Amino acid sequence: MGENSATVRPRPQLTGMTGEFYAHIAAGELRIQRCSECGAWRHIPRPVCAECASDDWTWEPSSGRGQIVTLTITERPLHPAFTDTPYAIVVVQLAEGPRLLTTILDADPHEIRVGTAVRFEPLRVDDELSLPAFVADPDQPQQAVS
Amino acid sequence: MTAAAIIGVGETPYVRKPGSGRTELELSVAATVAAARDAGIDVGAIDGIIAPFMGASAEELAATLGLTKMSFAATVQMGGASPVAALGVAAMAIAAGQATNVLITYGINGYSGRRARAVIDIADMFAFGDTLRDYYLPFGAAAPPQWYALLARLHKERYGDSVAALGAVALACRRHAQLNPRAVMHGRELTSEDYLASPMITDPYRLLDCCLETDGGAAVLVGAADGPADGGRRVRIAAVTQGRPFPADDIVNRPDPLTIGLTHAAPRAWDAAGVGPDDMDFAQIYDCFTFEVLQQLEEAGFCERGGADGFVADGNIELGGKLPINTAGGLLSEAHVIGLNHVVEAVRQLRQEAGARQVANARWGAVTGWGDFGDGSIAVLERGENHG
Numbered sequence: 001m002g003e004n005s006a007t008v009r010p011r012p013q014l015t016g017m018t019g020e021f022y023a024h025i026a027a028g029e030l031r032i033q034r035c036s037e038c039g040a041w042r043h044i045p046r047p048v049c050a051e052c053a054s055d056d057w058t059w060e061p062s063s064g065r066g067q068i069v070t071l072t073i074t075e076r077p078l079h080p081a082f083t084d085t086p087y088a089i090v091v092v093q094l095a096e097g098p099r100l101l102t103t104i105l106d107a108d109p110h111e112i113r114v115g116t117a118v119r120f121e122p123l124r125v126d127d128e129l130s131l132p133a134f135v136a137d138p139d140q141p142q143q144a145v146s
Numbered sequence: 147m148t149a150a151a152i153i154g155v156g157e158t159p160y161v162r163k164p165g166s167g168r169t170e171l172e173l174s175v176a177a178t179v180a181a182a183r184d185a186g187i188d189v190g191a192i193d194g195i196i197a198p199f200m201g202a203s204a205e206e207l208a209a210t211l212g213l214t215k216m217s218f219a220a221t222v223q224m225g226g227a228s229p230v231a232a233l234g235v236a237a238m239a240i241a242a243g244q245a246t247n248v249l250i251t252y253g254i255n256g257y258s259g260r261r262a263r264a265v266i267d268i269a270d271m272f273a274f275g276d277t278l279r280d281y282y283l284p285f286g287a288a289a290p291p292q293w294y295a296l297l298a299r300l301h302k303e304r305y306g307d308s309v310a311a312l313g314a315v316a317l318a319c320r321r322h323a324q325l326n327p328r329a330v331m332h333g334r335e336l337t338s339e340d341y342l343a344s345p346m347i348t349d350p351y352r353l354l355d356c357c358l359e360t361d362g363g364a365a366v367l368v369g370a371a372d373g374p375a376d377g378g379r380r381v382r383i384a385a386v387t388q389g390r391p392f393p394a395d396d397i398v399n400r401p402d403p404l405t406i407g408l409t410h411a412a413p414r415a416w417d418a419a420g421v422g423p424d425d426m427d428f429a430q431i432y433d434c435f436t437f438e439v440l441q442q443l444e445e446a447g448f449c450e451r452g453g454a455d456g457f458v459a460d461g462n463i464e465l466g467g468k469l470p471i472n473t474a475g476g477l478l479s480e481a482h483v484i485g486l487n488h489v490v491e492a493v494r495q496l497r498q499e500a501g502a503r504q505v506a507n508a509r510w511g512a513v514t515g516w517g518d519f520g521d522g523s524i525a526v527l528e529r530g531e532n533h534g
Contacts, residue, residue: 009284010279012280012283012284013276013279013280018281043399050392050393069300070296070303070403072295072350073348074286074292074348076345076347076348078292078347078348079288081286082288089285089296101281101398103285103286125284131284131285
C-alpha cells in the first residue's frame with residue numbers, strides 16, 4: 001500500500017496552531033487555548049477569541065478531566081482505514097468547558113456511557129503524532145449531563 | 147423588485163445498479179433540457195446559473211448548454227443545504243435584474259461515482275474545512291452519519307427519543323415512494339420489522355435510517371413570478387432563508403449543540419412569507435438520516451423541541467396526516483440529488499401534478515435543506531395565482 005492509500009489512517013496537518021496542539025499531546029500534555037484578555041477557553045485552536053476578538057492567547061494546561069456528553073458506536077466500517085469495528089466516537093467536555101471529539105481507551109465500546117467521568121490519556125500513533133484520548137476516571141464523581 | 151417563481155422543473159431517471167452511464171455534467175444537462183421544456187422556454191434563454199457545489203461548474207454548464215447570454219453565476223457552499231439556499235440566490239438575482247431565467251441543477255453519480263459514505267478524497271475534505279481533517283478524521287469520524295449521530299444521541303439523552311420515531315420517518319418515506327414510479331424504492335415496501343432488522347451502522351442509525359446513494363440529475367428554473375399566463379404553473383417563491391450554527395465548522399463546540407442553521411433560518415422565512423408552519427399543506431424535509439428529519443421538524447417550528455417523537459407518530463407525517471412530509475419518498479426512498487429532488491416534488495404538489503400522491507388542494511409547501519455540520523436552509527413556496 002502506498003502512502004496515499006485510503007487504508008492509511010488520516011493524520012492531522014501538523015502545522016501552525018494544530019501542530020502546536022499535537023506537539024503538546026505528543027509530550028503527554030493536554031493544553032487548550034485560553035484568551036489572555038477575557039479568560040475564555042477555546043478549542044478548536046483559532047487565532048482570535050470568539051468572545052472578545054482578542055488575538056492575545058496562551059496554551060494553558062487543562063486539568064485533563066471531563067465527562068462524556070455524547071457518543072456513537074460505529075458498527076460497520078465507514079472509512080477504509082477504520083475497519084476494526086466496533087469503535088467509539090465520543091465527545092468529552094473538559095472541566096474547563098471546551099469539548100473534544102475523541103475516543104475512550106481500554107473500554108468495551110458498548111459499555112461506554114454518557115455521563116462517565118474521564119481523564120486525558122495520550123494515544124501514541126508514532127514518534128511524531130499522539131492523539132488526545134481519554135480513559136474512564138473512577139476517582140472522579142459522575143455528574144448529571146446538562 | 148421582481149417577485150420570483152419556479153417556472154420549470156426537470157429530472158433524469160434515478161438509478162442505482164448499474165449506474166447512470168452518464169457523467170455528472172451530462173445528467174445536469176439532461177435535467178436542464180427537461181426543465182426548459184417544462185417551463186416552455188428555450189434552453190438558450192437561461193442567463194443565470196447557480197452551479198452545484200460539487201459536479202459541473204457554471205462555465206461547463208453554460209458551454210455545454212449553449213448559453214450565450216450568461217449574466218449571472220454563483221455557487222452556494224452549504225453542502226446539502228445548498229439547493230434550497232440556491233433558490234434564494236436565484237430569487238435575488240431575478241429581483242435585482244441580474245438575470246431573467248436562472249438555472250439550479252445537480253447531477254450526481256452518488257452510486258456509481260463519488261460515494262457519500264466517507265470523506266476520503268482530499269478535495270471533498272476541504273469543503274468542510276480543517277477541523278474535520280485535523281480533529282475528527284484521526285478518530286475515524288469520517289462519515290456524515292457518525293457526525294450527526296452525536297447530535298441524535300445528545301437529543302435522546304435530553305428528550306428520550308424512541309426508536310419508533312426514527313422508524314416512522316423511514317416508513318413514511320418508503321410508503322410515499324410506493325406512489326412514485328420514479329422512486330428507486332418504488333415497489334419495495336417496508337415494514338417496521340424490516341426496519342428494526344436492518345443492521346446498525348453507527349448508533350442510533352441503522353442501515354434504513356440512512357439515505358440512498360443514487361445516480362441522477364435534477365434541474366429547477368427560476369424566473370419572474372408575473373410571467374405570461376400559464377395556468378398557475380409558476381410556483382411563487384414566498385421566502386428563502388439560510389442559517390448556520392456557531393461555530394459552523396465544528397459540530398462539537400457549540401454553546402447549544404442542538405441549535406442548527408435551520409433554528410436561525412426558519413423564523414426569518416416564516417416572517418418574510420407571512421405564513422407559519424401550521425399553514426403548510428406539506429413539507430419536504432431534508433432526510434439524509436432519520437434523526438435529522440425529527441430535528442428539523444422541531445427547529446423549523448412544526449413542533450416544539452423534544453416534540454418530534456410524538457409529532458411523527460400515528461401517521462401524522464404520511465399522506466392524509468397532519469403534515470405529509472417527503473411525499474415523493476425523499477432521499478431515503480426516492481433518490482439523493484442533494485435534495486434538489488425535494489424542490490421538484492414541492493413544485494409538482496403545488497401544480498397539483500403529483501398524481502396518486504397529490505396532497506389535495508395543496509397551496510403552501512415548505513422545503514428544507516441540511517448540509518455540512520448543520521447548515522440549514524428553508525424555502526416557503528406557494529402555488530401560482532391562476533390555480534384553484
